Amino acid sequence: MVFRSCWKSRHKNVSGAAGPRWIRPGLAALLWFCVTQFVCGAVGETKNVVQKDAEFDVTYNDTVTSENQTIYAFNHTISRNKTEGVRVTVDVLSQGLESPILFVVRQKQAVLSFQVPLILRGLYQRKYPYNHVGRTLCQPPTRALSETQYFFVDVSTLSSQGTNYQLRVSRVESFTLQTDKKFSFTASPSQPQYFKYVFPDGVDTVIVKVNSDMTFPCSVMSVQDIQCPVYDLDNNVAFIGMYQTMTKKGAITVQRKDFPSNSFYVVIVVKTEDEACGGPLRFYPLRPDELIDAGNRSKAIDVMVSPAINSEVYVMGMLFCLGIFLSFYPLTLLMACVENKRIKKRDLLQIPADTSPAETGKIPGVQYEYGSFADNGSTLSSEAITDSATSTDNNYGYIGQELLKRRPILNHSQHIAVSIERSLDSVGRSRQESLSSVEEDDYDTLDDIDSDKNIVRTKKFLYVSDLARKDKRILSKKYQIYFWNIATIAVFYALPVVQLVITYQTVVNVTGNQDICFYNFLCAHPLGALSAFNNILSNMGYVMLGLLFLLIVLKRDIIHNRAMVRNDLNALECGIPKHFGLFYAMGTALMMEGLLSACYHVCPNYTNFQFDTSFMYMIAGLCMLKLYQKRHPDINASAYTAYACLAAVIFFSVLGVVFGKGNMVFWIVFSVIHILATMLLSTQLYYMGRWRMDSGVLRRIVNIIYTDSIRQCSGPLYIDRMVLLVMGNIVNWSLAAYGLIERPNDFASYLLAIAICNLLLYFAFYIIMKMRSGERIQCLALVCILFTAVVWGFALYFFFQGLSTWQKTPAESREHNRECILLSFFDDHDIxxxxxxxxxxxxFLVLLTMDDDLDTVQRDKIFVF
Structure with a gap:
């Protein structure tokens, strides 16, 4: 326009110049002439502008300098029913990079400009020049049935030397993508590609799938609305629409409601560097202005657009999910009815609930025999306690001797006789008091009670009656704290989690950056604002089955309380002491696991992975505590201590996710803490808590090693406990060594594996010791064990399929994406x-029912292990 004004000013009659009305015509003409002459002198008076009528599919070889400008004029006819792309391809044949050529494409509704060589910037502002550039022109929509449109390609430069170039404008016949038809093409950083897709009638949602056999170079796929300009370069592709990086796979679900024109562009851009896709970091330039040769970064790509599922599949998926888990409710009700009939039949064949043993001449549990622990039918001999008190040459030997002098030890038959006599003489006393072999009423001072604890808990063979001496009401309140604490934790944990994931989902929807969340994009079905509704829906089972377990525990709790109120002998004096607080906490933790897992899958990534694992740690810890509580009700950890330890585990989980990747110092510190914690816990379990951590602990350890191992060459006093703890230490030390050597990226899963290994080891020990003790597993518990083992096997198979992983880059994670395998709605992770x-x-049912066979066995005949 400036050139045109200069040319007109030279041939214009000065006297005819126009100007403001308040200036006289002669002065205005002189002023206008001076301004135009100054501008024309600034841009160069000798600029030669040449306009050529050009044609499609013809290659133009020409030279451009600062003294000439070439304009190529094109025209083409577009129709409303057919869309054709127009592509401009430019090659610069000269090697000079100081003065690039500027190409400006002027269209009806857009202007596209680019320079050649095209300079694209990478990480740390590294520069990559490209002499071959290809760009596709945007196609503004037309309302007319047919319309002829004009566009111009202006070529100019500021270089005084001639620069040779080639220009070619061609039509892209296959510019519109067809449904379920694969389209192949090649793209590079300087030659991006994009194509148009129009929603067919009756299709509201489609999945755009992009595949390549080449991992690198790294690429970006974008979905943009039909508008000009189209952002198709590495430095601007993220400005609009939805986009994601990709190596071999990429997929974006597109809904019609997000595109008012019922159509969209699929844009493919090859990045200048591969760091965003996990590729190697290229070398640094020697100078800030140094240009780096990018090499050949062409990539062959396939694009296919397929219709997504319809609303009927959504309904079928939700009904399937509800149907599976609702079916457990009537099945559980049926099993409860069968179990009630069995219990009533058992009660009819045994002692009536309101009849004492003395009235019937029978003693509950006498018929129950034990195997390897019993010594000729006697439950506890004076030799056993004497050996226990004298052989442990530690803090409590003299206490045991004094207590043995003051109190005779009863054998099994005497103990039963004394128990019967007490039950007859204590009519005014509540039957909820324990029939333990040692009563707290027999002592006058607190020191006597502590001395008795030292003797009882260091006996060679312990019975549940020895560790169930505390008041049941106090213990019940102690274990109820587990439930109330976890309920409080759940509320304060879940509220900010829900708020955070809603923010994540909002950011994804607003920015269009699909690298934020690590979905299985090939099976991510949106619903409303949620990007992967199926991953959220599949967590319903945790909530529904957790609620069902709470109802089962509540039923057992009510039945037990009624039995206690009517002074049922089995409830008072037989079986494992019934404390349901930990069971309530386990059921609540299972429900919270479902809620937090659903929150995590709203936008799964490495910053919120602890949402999905926190209550898994709690479930593993609570199950271990419940196993220990069954045989050690008096000395189990308090809720405050247990949750404090679990909080420490979660704290290390967060530290491991943030700092653990390849950090040797962190792994050394964690491994040392892991080994020390294992040793301290082993000591606590071995001595039943009857040891002190003070300044004399090392001296006592050396004394025990000298007297028991070196001087007397005696084996461990508690062989079974020693076997368990030795195996536990071997497993945990091995896991610590593995973590220190391998330093796995997924620290949260590594920590969860430690918890699960310890839980499985303790559970296996419990089952083996139960069988060794002559106990049996009832049919219901056995069915639960076998069923659970099979289901766990299949579950772990689907877990290790690894459809996505936040330990890698988003593009690498998408390489593991796979199609839905169940009802076209659920993927492997949903299963x-x-x-x-x-x-x-x-x-949970196994833990609840595995000791039902002991409900009629006297507690002083149930072994502790």
Missing amino acids: WHFLSSIAMFGS
Whole structure:
């Protein structure tokens, strides 16, 4: 326009110049002439502008300097029913990079400009020049049935030397993508590609799938609305629409409601560097202005657009999910009815609930025999306690001797006789008091009670009656704290989690950056604002089965309380002491696991992975505490101590995710803490808590090693406990060594594996010791064990499929994406949610029912292990 004004000013009659009305015509003409002459002198009076009528599919070889400008004029006819792309391809044949050529494409509704060589910037502002550039022109929509449009390509430069170039404008015949038809093409950083897709009638949602056989170079796929300009370069592709990086796979679900024109562009851009896709970091330039040769970064890509599922599949998926987990409710009700009939039949064949043993001449549990622990039918001999008191040459030997002098030890038959006599003489006393072999009423001072604890807990063979001496009401309140604490934790934990994931989802929807969340994009079905509704829905099983378990525990709790009120002998004096607080906490933790797992899958990434694992740690810890509580009700950890330890575990989980990747110092510190914690816990379990951590602990350890191992060459006093703890230490030390050597990226899963290994080891020990003690597993518990083991096996198979992983880059994670495998709605990870929730529910039932065979066995005949 400036050139045109200069040319007109030279041939214009000065006297005819126009100007403001308040200036006289002669002065205005002189002023206008001076301004135009100054501008024309600034831009160069000798600029030669040449306009050429150009044609499609013709290659133009020409030279451009600062003294000439070439304009190529094109025209083409577009129709409303057919869309054709127009592509401009430019090659610079000269090697000079100081003065690039500027190409400006002027269209009806847009202007596209680019320079050649095209300089694209990478990480740390590194510069990559490209002499071959290809750009596709945007196609503004037309309302007319047919319309002829004009566009111009202006070529100019500021270089005084001639620069040779080639220009070619061609039509892209296959510019519109067809449904379910694969389209192949090649793209590079300087030659991006994009194509148009129009929603067919009756299709509201489609999935754009992009595949390549080449991992690198790294690429970006974008979905943009039909508008000009189209952002198709590495430095601006993220400005609009939805986009994601990709190596071999990429997929974006597109809904019609997000595009008012019922159509969109699929844009493919090859990045200048591969760091965003996990590729190697290229070398630094020697100078800030140094240009780096990018090499050949062409990539062959396939694009296919397929219709997504319809609303009927959504309904079928939700009904399937509800149907599976609702079916457990009538099944559980049926099993409860069968179990009630069995219990009533057992009660009819045994002693009536309101009849004492003395009235019937029978003693509960006498018929129950034990195997390897019993010594000729006697439960506890004076030799056993004497050996226990004298052989442990530690802090409590003299206490044991004094207590043995003051109190005779009863054998099994005497103990039963004394128990019967007490039950007859204590009509005014509550039957809820324990029939333990040692009563707290027999002592006058607190020191006597502590001395008795030292003797009882260091006996060679312990019975549940020895560790169930505390008041049941106090213990019941102690274990109820587990439930109330976890309920409080759940509320204060879940509220900020929900708020945070809503923010994540909002950011994804607003920015269009699909690298924020690590979905299985090939099976991510949106619903409303949620990007992957199926991953959220599949967590329903944890909530529904957790609620069902709470109802089962509540039923057992009510039945037990009624039995206690009517002074049922079995409830008062037989079986494992019934404390349901930990069971309530386990059921609540299972429900919270479902809620937090659903929150995590709203936008799964490495910053919120602890949402999905925190209550897994709690479930593993609570299950271990419940196993220990069964045989050690008086000395189990308090809720405050337990949750403090679990909080420390979660704290290390967060530190491991943030700092643990390849950090040797962190792994050394964690491994040392892991080994020390294992040793301290082993000592606590071995001595039943009857040891002190003070300045004399090392001296006592050396004394025990000298007297028991070196001087007397005696074996461990508690062989079974020693076997368990030795195996536990071997497993944990091995896991610590593995973590120190391998330093796995997924620290949260590594920590969870430690918890699960310890839980499985303790559970296996419990089952083996139960069988060794002559106890049996009832049919219901055995069915639960076998069913749970099978379900866990299938669940772990689907878990290790690894459809996505936040330990890698988003592009590398998408390489693991796979299609839906169930009802075209659920993927492998959804099936893991289904099966793992069922397996956890079955595991809880195992813990609830595995000791039902002891409900009629006297507690002083149930071994502690």
